[in-house]
Amino acid sequence: MQYFTGHKWTQFVxxxxxxxxxxxxxxxxxxxxxxxxxxxxxxxxxxxxxxxxKFLIDDFxxxxxxxxxxxxxxxxxxxxxxxxxxxxVILFSINLIRELLLGGVKTVVAxxxxxxxxxxxxxxxxxxxxxxxxxxxFLIGHYLGGRSLSILAGTSTLYIxxxxxxxxxxxxxxxxLVAVPVSVFLGLTSGILAFKNKSFESILTPLLNVAQSMxxxxxxxxxxxxxxxxxxxxxxxxxxxxxxxxxxxTILGLKKVSPEVLEAGMMSGCNARQLMFxxxxxxxxxxxLIGVNQVIMQCLAMAVIASFIGAKGLGYDLLVSLNMLNxxxxxxxxxxxxLIAVVLDKLSLAWANKQSDxxxxxxxxxxxxxxxxxxxxxxxxxxxxxxxxxxxxxxxNYLYFINDSQGLTTEKFWDFIVDWIITNxxxxxxxFNFFMITSIxxxxxxxxxxxxxxxxxxxxxxxxxxxxxxxxxxIVTALIAFIALTPWWDQALITAYMTTFAVIISVTIxxxxxxxxxxTPRATKVILLVCDTFQTFPSFVYLIPVIMLFGVSDLxxxxxxxxxxxxxxxxxxxxxxxxxxxxxxxxxxMSGVNRMQRLLKIELPLAFPxxxxxxxxxxxxxxxxxxxxxxxxxxxLGQLIMQSLSQANAMGxxxxxxxxxxxxxxxxxxxxxxxxxxxxxxxxxx
Numbered sequence: 001m002q003y004f005t006g007h008k009w010t011q012f013v014x015x016x017x018x019x020x021x022x023x024x025x026x027x028x029x030x031x032x033x034x035x036x037x038x039x040x041x042x043x044x045x046x047x048x049x050x051x052x053x054k055f056l057i058d059d060f061x062x063x064x065x066x067x068x069x070x071x072x073x074x075x076x077x078x079x080x081x082x083x084x085x086x087x088x089v090i091l092f093s094i095n096l097i098r099e100l101l102l103g104g105v106k107t108v109v110a111x112x113x114x115x116x117x118x119x120x121x122x123x124x125x126x127x128x129x130x131x132x133x134x135x136x137x138f139l140i141g142h143y144l145g146g147r148s149l150s151i152l153a154g155t156s157t158l159y160i161x162x163x164x165x166x167x168x169x170x171x172x173x174x175x176x177l178v179a180v181p182v183s184v185f186l187g188l189t190s191g192i193l194a195f196k197n198k199s200f201e202s203i204l205t206p207l208l209n210v211a212q213s214m215x216x217x218x219x220x221x222x223x224x225x226x227x228x229x230x231x232x233x234x235x236x237x238x239x240x241x242x243x244x245x246x247x248x249x250t251i252l253g254l255k256k257v258s259p260e261v262l263e264a265g266m267m268s269g270c271n272a273r274q275l276m277f278x279x280x281x282x283x284x285x286x287x288x289l290i291g292v293n294q295v296i297m298q299c300l301a302m303a304v305i306a307s308f309i310g311a312k313g314l315g316y317d318l319l320v321s322l323n324m325l326n327x328x329x330x331x332x333x334x335x336x337x338x339l340i341a342v343v344l345d346k347l348s349l350a351w352a353n354k355q356s357d358x359x360x361x362x363x364x365x366x367x368x369x370x371x372x373x374x375x376x377x378x379x380x381x382x383x384x385x386x387x388x389x390x391x392x393x394x395x396x397n398y399l400y401f402i403n404d405s406q407g408l409t410t411e412k413f414w415d416f417i418v419d420w421i422i423t424n425x426x427x428x429x430x431x432f433n434f435f436m437i438t439s440i441x442x443x444x445x446x447x448x449x450x451x452x453x454x455x456x457x458x459x460x461x462x463x464x465x466x467x468x469x470x471x472x473x474x475i476v477t478a479l480i481a482f483i484a485l486t487p488w489w490d491q492a493l494i495t496a497y498m499t500t501f502a503v504i505i506s507v508t509i510x511x512x513x514x515x516x517x518x519x520t521p522r523a524t525k526v527i528l529l530v531c532d533t534f535q536t537f538p539s540f541v542y543l544i545p546v547i548m549l550f551g552v553s554d555l556x557x558x559x560x561x562x563x564x565x566x567x568x569x570x571x572x573x574x575x576x577x578x579x580x581x582x583x584x585x586x587x588x589x590m591s592g593v594n595r596m597q598r599l600l601k602i603e604l605p606l607a608f609p610x611x612x613x614x615x616x617x618x619x620x621x622x623x624x625x626x627x628x629x630x631x632x633x634x635x636x637l638g639q640l641i642m643q644s645l646s647q648a649n650a651m652g653x654x655x656x657x658x659x660x661x662x663x664x665x666x667x668x669x670x671x672x673x674x675x676x677x678x679x680x681x682x683x684x685x686x
Contacts, residue, residue, distance in 0.1 A: 008466050015462040022455035034454040042485040050652030053225060083226045090178065091232040098174035102167060102401075103127030128378070129385040129400050130161040135377040137343070143370045145350035152346060156339040164407020165314065165336040172303055172313030172340065175231060179238040179299045184292055186239070187246020191291075192276065194247065195254040204247065211244045213620070213665035215627035216305040216539075217641045218658025224309050225651045234303070234311025242298035246291040253287025254280055289352030296344050301538040304337065305628070308645060314340075318540070322631075327548045328414035334544045338537050345536040418548050429550060436555050441501070448497035453484045460667070468674035475670055479663040488637060492660055495626055495636040498554075499664075502561040502622040507615055509562070510569025514611075515599070517570075518577035531571040539564055539628055547632060557629030565622040572614020576607030606683060609676040616672040623665050637661055 005011075026034045061078040095106045105117050105124045117123055134157040141153030160169045194201035223237040257280050265279035281288065304315035314337050321330035365372060385400035396406055422429075460480045464473035483492045517527040542560040550556040580603045588598045604611075630638030637657055644654030 011466050012463070015459065015466065018462075019455050019459045022458060023451060026452040026454060028450075028452075031452055031454075035452045036489060037453055037484050039487070040485065043487055045486070046650075046652035046656045048652065049655055050649055053222070053651055057226065079226070086236070087227050087232040090235050091230070093178045094174050094231050094235060097177050098171060099125040099127075101128055101133070101170040101174060127401060129381045130157075130166055130402065131385075131399060132374075132378045132381040134158050134161060135381070136374050139370045139374050140347060141343075141350075144347055144354055149346055149350055153343050156343045159339060160336050161402055162408055163332060163336070164402055164404040164409065165333065166402055166407075167404065168312070168314045168317045168333070169336055169340065172300075172315065172337075175235055175238070175303050175306075175311060175313055176296065176299045176344075179235050179242060179303075180292075180296055183239050183242040183295045183299065184246055187243045187291060187295065188250050188288065190243070191247045191250025191254065192281075194251050196276075201251065208244045208247060209666060209669075210659070210662050211240075213662035213669070214658045215624055215638065215641065215661045216241065216302060217308070217627060217630075217638070217645065218654060218661070219302075220306070220309050221641075221644055221651050221654035221658070224645065229310040231311050233309050234306030237306055237309070238299050238302040241302045242295045245294040245298060249287050249291030249294065250284070253284030253291070256287065257283045286352055289348070293345065293348035293352060296348050297341065297536060300337075300341050300344065301540075304538045304540040315540070318544075322543065322547065325547070326411075326415075327418045327544070328411035330544050331414045331548070332409065332411060334541045337541055341536045341538060342533065421549060425549075433550065433553060433555050437553075441554060441558070444501060445494060445497050448493045448500075449490060451493060453489060457481060457484065463671065467671050468678075472670060472674055476667040479667040479670075482663055483660045486656060486660060488640060488657065488660060491635070491637045491640060492664065494634075495623070495638070495661070496664065498558060498561070498626045498629075498634070498636060499619065499622045502558055502565055502626065503615070503619055505562045506565040506618050506622065507569050510566045510571075510614070510618065511573045511611065513566075514570045514573025515577065515604075518574045524574055524578055527570060527574055531567050531574075534567050535571075539625055540631075542625070543629070543632060552632045554634060556632060557626065557634055560629060561622050561625040564625045565618045568614050568617035568621055569611075570614075572617065573607070573611050576610030576614070577603055579610065580606045609679040609683070612672050612676045612679070616669055616676075619668045619672075620665050623661065627661060 028035050032038065056077075056079050058077060058080075062075055063078060063081065064073050065076045065081065066073045092107070092110060095104070095110075098104065099107050103124065103126050107125060108123050109117055112123070134154055137157040138150050138154035141150035160166060190204065194204050219237045219241050220233075223233050223240070227233040227236055261279060261283050262275070265275050270278060303311065303313060304318065307313065307315035307319045310316075314333050318330055318333040318337065321327075321333060381399070385397060388397050388399050398406065457477060457480060461473045461477040464476040483489060513527065517523040542564045543556075546556040546560045546563075550559060584602060584606065585598060588602045593601065626634070626636065627638035627641065630636065630642045637660055641654055641657045641661075644650040644657065647653075
């Protein structure tokens with residue numbers, strides 16, 4: 001008995017034995033609540049959420065509003081007025097930036113009228129010539145990161161312009177340029193408040209955990225209900241999605257400020273406000289700017305998903321292309337999205353790492369040489385573009401604007417490649433598809449669906465107890481029991497089966513590649529660069545090549561999930577092995593062990609807690625991607641969430657479904673984090 005209680009692996013074997021015994025004993029036909037929990041009043045939860053939201057929108061705090069245009073007074077609610085006002089401000093901001101980039105009249109009309117615009121054709125905002133924007137990208141890249149970043153930013157902008165993606169790219173950029181500042185402001189403010197008030201932080205932390213575990217689609221449903229559809233709704237859902245990482249990194253950065261710095265500020269006579277804005281925030285600048293980087297990447301990822309509720313831009317065009325299976329066009333749009341993501345990621349990281357020389361005493365023209373250069377280029381390119389328009393009024397002005405029909409295209413080339421691949425690999429792909437579905441995926445799916453709810457909860461509770469004691473057992477059981485009480489237990493099992501399959505393959509590939517690449521510094525550097533690059537790709541982009549090669553099927557979704565989820569497994573394995581202290585490696589070598597023994601006996605055990613955190617990220621990435629994969633057809637929770645988007649009165653259902661997905665992620669996250677922390681303490685590396 002002492003051996004049993006002292007060795008967790010024996011406890012886990014016993015737990016599995018009991019679990020399989022319960023699976024065999026509980027009969028689906030006579031198992032009742034042991035097989036699946038029967039309908040209870042808990043099934044009314046979506047309707048309760050629905051009714052609550054409807055009450056907020058239609059009946060809570062009714063006020064009378066005067067309409068000066070119609071000269072009438074009508075009843076409304078404060079929620080409707082608030083959402084209407086917020087939508088107007090967001091939409092006005094998007095239109096203003098969009099018209100600065102693409103030209104237009106909506107902003108001017110907001111202050112005048114359509115009659116004024118008709119009578120005064122000059123009263124419109126002209127677009128920036130694309131060469132000026134490209135030159136601006138070159139200059140910003142040079143200012144923040146030097147020649148390499150300048151070339152990357154400038155050539156990416158050139159590609160987008162020359163290949164006729166200028167309009168949707170600028171629509172996406174205008175969307176991001178509104179969502180990012182708002183998200184940063186909200187995240188920074190909330191982070192500062194949480195840092196100063198522990199009670200607020202303790203309330204905020206579980207909310208952030210749930211928010212960061214909710215799938216992208218779940219953010220769209222309440223936003224559609226409160227704000228309707230369109231660019232403003234997409235921007236608001238993006239802001240909600242992108243703010244949590246900014247809050248976390250602000251809190252982290254402020255907590256990392258050393259007490260000596262804080263004391264120095266207090267001894268200098270700073271009051272509370274000066275201490276925060278003159279000492280703490282400047283000292284935490286790097287972490288806060290990393291938060292800005294995360295906000296930008298989250299905004300770009302969500303900008304693609306927001307196209308489901310009418311947000312214009314590259315994401316919307318990509319969605320239309322994928323729906324029409326126009327793979328060549330989708331690929332061009334995907335490349336543009338990836339280029340914008342990579343450029344914004346590199347620029348924001350360079351900004352975070354840039355060191356300011358506060359003591360340099362340079363003359364004005366040297367201190368502002370990049371701004372002056374951009375101003376000169378803007379004047380010259382605008383003058384040339386205007387002159388060409390005057391001289392050739394009936395010709396397309398390629399120096400000013402290139403629309404999609406005038407740009408270069410490789411669409412036919414990619415369509416030809418896709419046709420060639422389909423023609424020459426059809427039999428092999430179909431055979432592989434058939435083998436995977438009939439021999440692996442369907443049996444695995446049936447095995448998961450044959451799990452009685454009582455046995456599953458017993459397995460979850462037992463795992464929680466073995467890993468973290470009674471507290472962990474209660475937490476993870478409560479999270480999974482919430483799902484069991486809903487009508488969507490079977491769909492949750494299908495989500496779990498797809499995630500499990502993808503995680504097993506991703507971890508196998510990622511850890512193997514990580515171990516191999518960690519053996520040499522050059523390979524380590526290359527694989528980390530590859531991981532950095534792939535992590536900047538919006539998740540939706542991963543669906544393009546798999547649809548191109550494997551068509552629309554469960555296998556396509558799983559391949560996209562595996563590719564997406566392999567990145568964190570690889571990255572954390574490389575970082576974990578690279579961070580093993582050199583002194584321990586040398587001590588092992590001096591003890592006479594060979595390289596394989598050193599890897600298996602010293603490096604992997606020490607790196608294992610870090611690798612487990614990578615597996616945790618792999619699970620979360622896989623879970624999110626499985627939900628996004630509903631776009632090309634699955635029958636899991638993601639499909640139900642997508643259906644909620646298009647159904648009337650389904651907002652409660654969509655929110656509860658989103659919570660179900662989040663709770664799966666939170667349960668896995670809790671178990672792995674608890675185990676990793678315990679293991680670190682045992683190894684003395686906590």
